[in-house]
Amino acid sequence: MTEQASRRGLMLVFCAPSGAGKTTITRQLLEKDHKISLSVSATTRESRPGEDEGTHYFFKSVDEFKHMIADDELLEWAEVFGNYYGTPMAPVEKALSEGHDVLFDIDWQGARQLREKGGDDVVSVFVLPPSSGELERRLRDRGQDADDVIMKRMAKAGAEISHWEEFDYVLINDDLERCLADVEHIIGAERVKRARQTGLPGFVKKLLTD
Amino acid sequence: MTEQASRRGLMLVFCAPSGAGKTTITRQLLEKDHKISLSVSATTRESRPGEDEGTHYFFKSVDEFKHMIADDELLEWAEVFGNYYGTPMAPVEKALSEGHDVLFDIDWQGARQLREKGGDDVVSVFVLPPSSGELERRLRDRGQDADDVIMKRMAKAGAEISHWEEFDYVLINDDLERCLADVEHIIGAERVKRARQTGLPGFVKKLLTD
Numbered sequence: 001m002t003e004q005a006s007r008r009g010l011m012l013v014f015c016a017p018s019g020a021g022k023t024t025i026t027r028q029l030l031e032k033d034h035k036i037s038l039s040v041s042a043t044t045r046e047s048r049p050g051e052d053e054g055t056h057y058f059f060k061s062v063d064e065f066k067h068m069i070a071d072d073e074l075l076e077w078a079e080v081f082g083n084y085y086g087t088p089m090a091p092v093e094k095a096l097s098e099g100h101d102v103l104f105d106i107d108w109q110g111a112r113q114l115r116e117k118g119g120d121d122v123v124s125v126f127v128l129p130p131s132s133g134e135l136e137r138r139l140r141d142r143g144q145d146a147d148d149v150i151m152k153r154m155a156k157a158g159a160e161i162s163h164w165e166e167f168d169y170v171l172i173n174d175d176l177e178r179c180l181a182d183v184e185h186i187i188g189a190e191r192v193k194r195a196r197q198t199g200l201p202g203f204v205k206k207l208l209t210d
Numbered sequence: 211m212t213e214q215a216s217r218r219g220l221m222l223v224f225c226a227p228s229g230a231g232k233t234t235i236t237r238q239l240l241e242k243d244h245k246i247s248l249s250v251s252a253t254t255r256e257s258r259p260g261e262d263e264g265t266h267y268f269f270k271s272v273d274e275f276k277h278m279i280a281d282d283e284l285l286e287w288a289e290v291f292g293n294y295y296g297t298p299m300a301p302v303e304k305a306l307s308e309g310h311d312v313l314f315d316i317d318w319q320g321a322r323q324l325r326e327k328g329g330d331d332v333v334s335v336f337v338l339p340p341s342s343g344e345l346e347r348r349l350r351d352r353g354q355d356a357d358d359v360i361m362k363r364m365a366k367a368g369a370e371i372s373h374w375e376e377f378d379y380v381l382i383n384d385d386l387e388r389c390l391a392d393v394e395h396i397i398g399a400e401r402v403k404r405a406r407q408t409g410l411p412g413f414v415k416k417l418l419t420d
């Protein structure tokens with residue numbers, strides 16, 4: 001068995017409207033593939049019971065967070081209902097340089113920022129529901145919500161879907177198993193892309209001179 | 211089960227030095243995956259017993275072949291020991307537009323021509339042997355060849371390997387099963403690339419307006 005050439009990790013971004021099945025895909029992927037782990041966000045919101053610093057979030061004051069923005073230490077960030085959320089660059093860069101892959105659970109706006117900062121390290125996947133009827137059914141199944149709540153969710157889903165063309169890969173989630181297999185194909189392929197295998201120039205040099 | 215959005219086929223090119231294991235990978239891939247088939251070359255060489263027109267080759271006279279070159283009807287071509295070999299464009303274009311994938315067994319020079327004509331339809335994979343020692347062993351195992359023949363094969367392998375940087379993906383074939391899995395990942399991923407799924411704009415439009 002030869003040692004494989006070393007490689008640089010990749011940043012995998014899944015985006016999907018609520019109801020497309022992203023959470024299930026993400027959970028199953030993390031269970032099956034131990035070379036990829038979920039990125040840890042920084043946030044200014046209060047920590048909740050059971051949330052550990054550095055595992056679930058990096059908890060920051062608003063001042064600290066604003067300094068991170070000013071010092072360009074975040075790969076992406078957003079303000080949601082008065083709280084800041086973002087991805088610190090340093091731990092991601094460390095993981096990538098050690099050949100580990102990082103998964104991001106962010107929306108299309110975060111994905112856009114990530115692409116700007118991360119360039120070719122970023123692999124982006126959009127997950128679509130199989131039909132609007134199925135999307136509505138899945139959003140209704142979540143609880144006993146009133147019709148106007150469902151309608152708002154549908155509108156939000158539509159807004160998210162309208163950005164599908166910014167993504168490298170698009171999956172239609174009509175079959176969870178097939179969708180998961182597609183995700184595994186994407187990760188498997190991206191890992192053997194020439195440009196990501198940083199050890200290849202040395203490997204080939206050795207091959208041609210030994 | 212929802213109908214998946216239709217897609218455009220892809221052109222898959224494997225290149226490798228003799229001894230890297232390309233033939234085995236190609237054969238096993240064609241056996242397992244029936245959505246991809248080997249492209250049929252045109253040639254000016256004499257047909258051999260058992261070779262059928264249109265299945266193994268399109269047999270052409272030198273005049274016919276030269277007309278195909280002049281009329282830009284070939285995706286790639288080369289002259290080898292006085293015979294012409296090339297890939298007619300029309301049957302490949304028909305397959306791609308019907309969502310079928312086409313596999314090419316050509317060298318780095320053919321791959322370069324294919325990329326120029328085929329653009330984003332082309333997915334190229336270079337297969338490397340795990341070491342020069344292993345490459346020599348595989349080349350020796352092929353028969354009772356004299357050392358000078360082996361040396362010539364090694365030199366030819368080295369020349370082919372020197373073009374590895376022109377390829378999208380690079381595999382190191384130290385384990386055939388893993389190598390085949392990587393090839394399946396590459397094809398699976400390339401099939402769900404957004405740009406290849408020609409039915410997606412219509413699918414999303416329907417999703418957002420239904």
